[in-house]
Amino acid sequence: MSGIIRKNAWVAGLLALLVVLLVATRMIQPGFGVSGLESIARAALPFVFATTGMAVVVIVGGIDLSVASMMAVCAVTAAVLMERMAGVPAILIVLALGLAMGVINGGLIVATRVPDIVVTLAMLFVWEGVALLILESPGGSTADWLQKSIRGSFLIPGLPNALVIATVCIAVVWLPIRRARLGIAIYATGSDERAAFRSGVAVGRTRIAAYGICGLFSAFGGLSLAALTGIGEPVPGPYLLASVAAVVLGGVVLGGGRGGLLGPIIAVFILRIVRTILTLLAVDPNVTTIIEGTIMVGVVMLGTAATMRGART
Amino acid sequence: AAEYTIGVSNTVQGNGWREEMICAMRAQALVEEDVTNLIVAHRNTDSAGQLEDLNNLIEAGVDAIVLNPSNPDALNSALEMAMAKGIVVVAVDAGVSAEGAYILSNNQEEYAYLGAKWLFEQVGGKGDIVYMRGIAGVSADTDRDNGFKRALAEYPGIKVVHEVFTGWQQDQGKQQMFDFLATGIPFDGVWTSGIDNVIVDAFVESGAPLVPIVGADNAGFVQYLTEVDGLTGAAVTNPGSVGGAGIALAVDVLNGKAPGSKTVLVDPVLWENASEEGRATIMAAQNPNLDPEWPVSVTVPGWTDYTMEQIIACKGPGDS
Amino acid sequence: MSMVVTDPPLVRFGRFLRDNPVIPLVVFLFVLVAVLEIMRPGIVTPFRAGRDGVISTFWLGNLIKFAIPLAMLAACQVLTMLTAGIDLSAGIVATVAAFVCATLSSIWGVGPAVATALLAGLVVGVVNGIGVGLVRVHPLIMTLGTGLIATGVLQVYQRLVINAGSEIPGFLTWLGTGRTLAMPNGLFLFVPFALFIFWLMRFTGFGRLLFALGSNENAAKLSGVRAWQVYVALYALSGVIAALAGLLYLGIIRQTSLSLANPLMLPSVAAAVIGGTSIFGGRGSYAGAIVGALIIRVLDTMLTLMQMPEGARTVLFGLIILAVTAIYVRITGSR
Amino acid sequence: MSGTQLLDATGIAKSFGAVRALTEASLHVSEGEIVALMGANGAGKSTFVKIITGALRPDSGTVLIRGREARVGSPAQARRSGLVPVYQEPSLIPDLDVADNLRLTDTPVEPFRRWVEELGIRRLALSDMIGDLPLATLRILDLARALASAPDVLLLDEMTAALPTDLVERVLKVMRQKADEGMGVIYVSHRFGEISELCDRATVLRDGMSVGDLKIEPGVEDRAVELMLGQKLDLAARDIHKTRGTTGDRPRMRVKGVAIAPKVSDISFDLFPGEVLGVVALEGQGQDELFECMAGFMPPRAGSIEVNGVAADFRHPADAIAAGVKFVPGDRADALLAQRSVRENIALPFSARIRAWGGLKLRHERARVAHAIARLQIDTRAQGEVQRLSGGNQQKVTIGRWLATGVDTLLLFDPTRGIDVRTKRQIYPLVRELAEQGASVLFYTSELEEIPLACDRAVVIFNGRVVDIIDAEVADEQTLLRAAYGLVAQEGAA
Ligand SMILES: Nc1ncnc2c1ncn2[C@@H]1O[C@H](COP(=O)(O)OP(=O)(O)OP(=O)(O)O)[C@@H](O)[C@H]1O
Numbered sequence A: 001m002s003g004i005i006r007k008n009a010w011v012a013g014l015l016a017l018l019v020v021l022l023v024a025t026r027m028i029q030p031g032f033g034v035s036g037l038e039s040i041a042r043a044a045l046p047f048v049f050a051t052t053g054m055a056v057v058v059i060v061g062g063i064d065l066s067v068a069s070m071m072a073v074c075a076v077t078a079a080v081l082m083e084r085m086a087g088v089p090a091i092l093i094v095l096a097l098g099l100a101m102g103v104i105n106g107g108l109i110v111a112t113r114v115p116d117i118v119v120t121l122a123m124l125f126v127w128e129g130v131a132l133l134i135l136e137s138p139g140g141s142t143a144d145w146l147q148k149s150i151r152g153s154f155l156i157p158g159l160p161n162a163l164v165i166a167t168v169c170i171a172v173v174w175l176p177i178r179r180a181r182l183g184i185a186i187y188a189t190g191s192d193e194r195a196a197f198r199s200g201v202a203v204g205r206t207r208i209a210a211y212g213i214c215g216l217f218s219a220f221g222g223l224s225l226a227a228l229t230g231i232g233e234p235v236p237g238p239y240l241l242a243s244v245a246a247v248v249l250g251g252v253v254l255g256g257g258r259g260g261l262l263g264p265i266i267a268v269f270i271l272r273i274v275r276t277i278l279t280l281l282a283v284d285p286n287v288t289t290i291i292e293g294t295i296m297v298g299v300v301m302l303g304t305a306a307t308m309r310g311a312r313t
Numbered sequence B: 001a002a003e004y005t006i007g008v009s010n011t012v013q014g015n016g017w018r019e020e021m022i023c024a025m026r027a028q029a030l031v032e033e034d035v036t037n038l039i040v041a042h043r044n045t046d047s048a049g050q051l052e053d054l055n056n057l058i059e060a061g062v063d064a065i066v067l068n069p070s071n072p073d074a075l076n077s078a079l080e081m082a083m084a085k086g087i088v089v090v091a092v093d094a095g096v097s098a099e100g101a102y103i104l105s106n107n108q109e110e111y112a113y114l115g116a117k118w119l120f121e122q123v124g125g126k127g128d129i130v131y132m133r134g135i136a137g138v139s140a141d142t143d144r145d146n147g148f149k150r151a152l153a154e155y156p157g158i159k160v161v162h163e164v165f166t167g168w169q170q171d172q173g174k175q176q177m178f179d180f181l182a183t184g185i186p187f188d189g190v191w192t193s194g195i196d197n198v199i200v201d202a203f204v205e206s207g208a209p210l211v212p213i214v215g216a217d218n219a220g221f222v223q224y225l226t227e228v229d230g231l232t233g234a235a236v237t238n239p240g241s242v243g244g245a246g247i248a249l250a251v252d253v254l255n256g257k258a259p260g261s262k263t264v265l266v267d268p269v270l271w272e273n274a275s276e277e278g279r280a281t282i283m284a285a286q287n288p289n290l291d292p293e294w295p296v297s298v299t300v301p302g303w304t305d306y307t308m309e310q311i312i313a314c315k316g317p318g319d320s
Numbered sequence C: 001m002s003m004v005v006t007d008p009p010l011v012r013f014g015r016f017l018r019d020n021p022v023i024p025l026v027v028f029l030f031v032l033v034a035v036l037e038i039m040r041p042g043i044v045t046p047f048r049a050g051r052d053g054v055i056s057t058f059w060l061g062n063l064i065k066f067a068i069p070l071a072m073l074a075a076c077q078v079l080t081m082l083t084a085g086i087d088l089s090a091g092i093v094a095t096v097a098a099f100v101c102a103t104l105s106s107i108w109g110v111g112p113a114v115a116t117a118l119l120a121g122l123v124v125g126v127v128n129g130i131g132v133g134l135v136r137v138h139p140l141i142m143t144l145g146t147g148l149i150a151t152g153v154l155q156v157y158q159r160l161v162i163n164a165g166s167e168i169p170g171f172l173t174w175l176g177t178g179r180t181l182a183m184p185n186g187l188f189l190f191v192p193f194a195l196f197i198f199w200l201m202r203f204t205g206f207g208r209l210l211f212a213l214g215s216n217e218n219a220a221k222l223s224g225v226r227a228w229q230v231y232v233a234l235y236a237l238s239g240v241i242a243a244l245a246g247l248l249y250l251g252i253i254r255q256t257s258l259s260l261a262n263p264l265m266l267p268s269v270a271a272a273v274i275g276g277t278s279i280f281g282g283r284g285s286y287a288g289a290i291v292g293a294l295i296i297r298v299l300d301t302m303l304t305l306m307q308m309p310e311g312a313r314t315v316l317f318g319l320i321i322l323a324v325t326a327i328y329v330r331i332t333g334s335r
Numbered sequence D: 001m002s003g004t005q006l007l008d009a010t011g012i013a014k015s016f017g018a019v020r021a022l023t024e025a026s027l028h029v030s031e032g033e034i035v036a037l038m039g040a041n042g043a044g045k046s047t048f049v050k051i052i053t054g055a056l057r058p059d060s061g062t063v064l065i066r067g068r069e070a071r072v073g074s075p076a077q078a079r080r081s082g083l084v085p086v087y088q089e090p091s092l093i094p095d096l097d098v099a100d101n102l103r104l105t106d107t108p109v110e111p112f113r114r115w116v117e118e119l120g121i122r123r124l125a126l127s128d129m130i131g132d133l134p135l136a137t138l139r140i141l142d143l144a145r146a147l148a149s150a151p152d153v154l155l156l157d158e159m160t161a162a163l164p165t166d167l168v169e170r171v172l173k174v175m176r177q178k179a180d181e182g183m184g185v186i187y188v189s190h191r192f193g194e195i196s197e198l199c200d201r202a203t204v205l206r207d208g209m210s211v212g213d214l215k216i217e218p219g220v221e222d223r224a225v226e227l228m229l230g231q232k233l234d235l236a237a238r239d240i241h242k243t244r245g246t247t248g249d250r251p252r253m254r255v256k257g258v259a260i261a262p263k264v265s266d267i268s269f270d271l272f273p274g275e276v277l278g279v280v281a282l283e284g285q286g287q288d289e290l291f292e293c294m295a296g297f298m299p300p301r302a303g304s305i306e307v308n309g310v311a312a313d314f315r316h317p318a319d320a321i322a323a324g325v326k327f328v329p330g331d332r333a334d335a336l337l338a339q340r341s342v343r344e345n346i347a348l349p350f351s352a353r354i355r356a357w358g359g360l361k362l363r364h365e366r367a368r369v370a371h372a373i374a375r376l377q378i379d380t381r382a383q384g385e386v387q388r389l390s391g392g393n394q395q396k397v398t399i400g401r402w403l404a405t406g407v408d409t410l411l412l413f414d415p416t417r418g419i420d421v422r423t424k425r426q427i428y429p430l431v432r433e434l435a436e437q438g439a440s441v442l443f444y445t446s447e448l449e450e451i452p453l454a455c456d457r458a459v460v461i462f463n464g465r466v467v468d469i470i471d472a473e474v475a476d477e478q479t480l481l482r483a484a485y486g487l488v489a490q491e492g493a494a
């Protein structure tokens, strides 16, 4: 019982912080409104997908250092394919590709019994190389409608499209899984693998599934990169460390079994909005780096002190 | 005087060239009396991250944006939105494809072509060359590769025996050069994409005979060209101070003094130490007190107005 | 009660390998070197002639020279991983130390500059230790955060010293580039350092506590261990080691840069895990990490010398790392 | 009583590297039969149970289910074949709530609820997180979950070891009842009382081998022990040498009006040098909190603790240890470095203080550790990693740690949990010996029969209060149990 309260308290705290930051932004820049929100949502898109993917594998007790590389593979594939074929089949192919890369990561972890961090560290290089092989230098192009779809807020007035799309994609993939046995199995495996095995969970398959989901979200992330920039870039962006940070900030415990996806997603928006505020305040960019680091550490420190998580070691 | 706020966006942090660019921007903004505020977004990120920064700058209500684009095509959505709001956009160092943006660009293709051509001449039009590039998959590297390939096509006797990416990292480049030297496979010249003086060190430290080396006008390398015994080499200018020129251009445009053409290419110059006059140019250009990673061409004549002291102080308007 | 049976030689050999997991790693290192020698005949032979019949270089010496700073940073990872932690600030600390030392040397002189550089490492380490040990922030986040902060501080600092010039202290150049009997002088620093780490891990109470905290912090607490003391000391030590590695790297590269040692960060983690250190704590070996560092360096050389698209090189690097660890896990039966 | 044969495992062998856990183990159980699986610590009982239920693969041997050969590849498969285990270690997922744990094993909720109640756990919500529940409750949930899936054969591995007396009674009752309905039960325990009360037959394992099959009848204990140990052992208590220590007037530890949130409201007693003070309590009466408080894990909310007349303000176990107060917790998983060697586990306290962070004194350490191992007869065949020891030997390591450092005051929380007869018979004299040498021992046990064997006096705790202090000489199980149910207090109050 107290576990549930603890978890929700954390997410609620993050949400409160997000609201405070939004209000602060409004105070700093009175003109900040729908278009500002919209641009934050758009900027957050690749981070949101990278973070949800990362969160799922962290919950299953692993970590995937190759998310950013997989996103690069998906982005260049999308950009290359869309030059040649219609957008929708290209998107489906990219999603399948992401899923496949994730399944390969998971399969290798289960088959070789090498720890997650090592396998995905190696795969970070492999996928990065694959992206370069697909596209040697930035190029390709993405469908116009794809680029437009993540802009503005015409789907639901006032709500940025990017936010709507992210919510829908994540909900469609995750909610059915979370409700199904697979969701429980993912939490169980992350929480106590031996007990899960003894409870009849097919630990290996669960793990592979979790990595597959992560790959799928990376594909969404890659697509959103392609949609944002209109091209494909074969060099991985700064999504690895950012997603790990957001996952932990969001209350998912490294080591597995605890946390959800909502917290990390809110954490992504917090980190994005902090950057916006610092730009609006015209803070020296070097100081910006210091402030971002301090906030990351500070929030976790405060949160730890406030809710006394990790009391059970 | 007007009160302009100018936004700056840059996506590589922690590299001497880019640091100089930022300092040149600050210094130029300081001497431009119409600029009251400079907002700098300066970090390591990709095109999507630069889009985010550009959007934030637009939100902050800047009058002009000066950016070093991570990619010519990826930023159009934000740049078009900026221009639609009447914000002046100036791309420095590399170009952007957005209609209506001013481009004040170092000609990267020419940069590579010039140095490569000199090198190929130097080895007598025939020989084995080591080709040390930047970061795979990055626009600037691709442009330079095009220039290098153009020169290569003109010299059929030249063969590239090693091609490698330094990641624009000093340690990587040095280690790779040690590896090439260790194979014992001889080569006649080295073209570098700006990781240059550590390459000279690698030769000296391993006792290998020096071969002609092409680098950039980084303070460290330029100094080596004057100092190191037996080093024949050339520095191709690639002024980071183009950032300062970008600020100047933005202010001009804001003040209604837009140039005729939207695109201004800053063409590189080659300084070599093989000839008397070349040596004289280098002696005049060098500056041993500068951070060795900084290009010595700290000003762009005709564009920038700040002094050496001002760029080194690296203070913009509003900085104490 | 003695039920331990004698097994056939093959089984016993298997067990021997399991108890000495460094051996298969060393074997693998030699295999890689052999492959390299086949690829580029003569590269491993210490003295060789270039086109003009001149001795060009000593590959082995260079291999070791560049492996040393990597192995030192890997020590940061091994030690912190023993407690189920990690030090992601190590690469940046090394960079900071190198930069501070080079720029301050020309202002304050070498002694104070080196001291300041090491102090910078210590400060970052102590902050990490307090965050991890007292406030209980996850080490990954804590060190990532302090790494970011240190980067920012370095950037601010560099603007103050743009025209101060830089000076690489002579003894660092000697350590970094000099050779004695064809071996890099860096060994004069590294051999005592490695012995110290071995001793620390195997034969000191502190080392015992690192293993203990990594396997069960509650059990350590029960036995009277105040965990925060260990964490603060551990991360402080890690910071100082990283700074020391940065100083040595400065001597090797002889060039300051705002990102000098940052590229060593991921490889240092890789070296530690290839060497059999578990990120979940409680298991690790420094000898393994040293061999891991050498393997990574040999791989670097191999790939540098191969003529193939950069993408293919990167793929190959990843696959080989994976293969090494997979074989290793198969042989030692450990995860 | 011989229905159809449900399970027949023969010739099972299993090695872990050099350790042969099982060499030739056999076992069969028929409908309605309760078979005890007996053996000393490390005999291979748990391994046997794991193999039968698919958690481990045997090296050789066959398992027949209802006469047909079966390949049981995983616990899930075993469950489908009607073999349902309750392992020695809790197998519920700590980060899931009860309901999700049930879904994981496809356990129907209603029967589960019924069994939980039947087994004596009242306050349980399906939304409770497993990680927040006490060990004893977890054991019951494990059992209820197994029962709810209506197994043909139920395998209980030291199911009752962590249970207080009242819950044990319930478990035995339920087992008897299910057996009467035709279920087969394999029952692993070190408690003769339970076995003779419950079981029809016993299979004895020694060093991984089945060495005998006994019918349970009066006086079978001696024979069973002889088979288990391969030697005779006198079960009578008379060899336990018991002299009340030189008590003196000054207590070593004085607990005065201690209250600890949420369970302990008012506990006071004195612990004298040279005395073994038993603690008797049913599950969840506050004894866990009391021990943790005395050991420095949590401060009392009210009241005080004195050590040698000085107020003790423990903020960390290190403070308690510095004051000579040492604690062996109930859950050995809390106390052990699972992946480290026996030696490191025992020597851990030596390095705890900053002063001892330097070079190890290896010779000194080796001698102390060897002494502790010898004194507790720890089976160190798998000593490279403590997690490979059998449950009982792990338990011994937790005690051995403090024997190696030497003790003034020892807080033992159920130290004989899961320990075989012979070792128990070694531990009582050991405790007495410590007392004789002047140590004070606080001894909580879930097995009431141990109180007269090992203790001088016993404090009885009910509902967070001391309800009685009984002299061990007169403390038979009846008296203790009445007190433990709080009956004494009510009579006293009336
Ligand atoms: N994973 C393992 N690796 C190595 N040895 C093991 C492993 N598991 C069990 N053993 C060894 O096998 C033997 C039998 O252990 P098992 O747990 O079956 O004993 P047990 O009869 O259940 O003992 P206890 O009564 O103490 O629980 C022991 O010597 C133990 O050390």
Ligand SMILES: [Mg+2]
Pocket: D045, D046, D047, D088, D157, D390, D391, D392
């Ligand atoms: Mg057992």
Ligand SMILES: [Mg+2]
Pocket: D046, D047, D088, D389, D390, D391
């Ligand atoms: Mg066991």
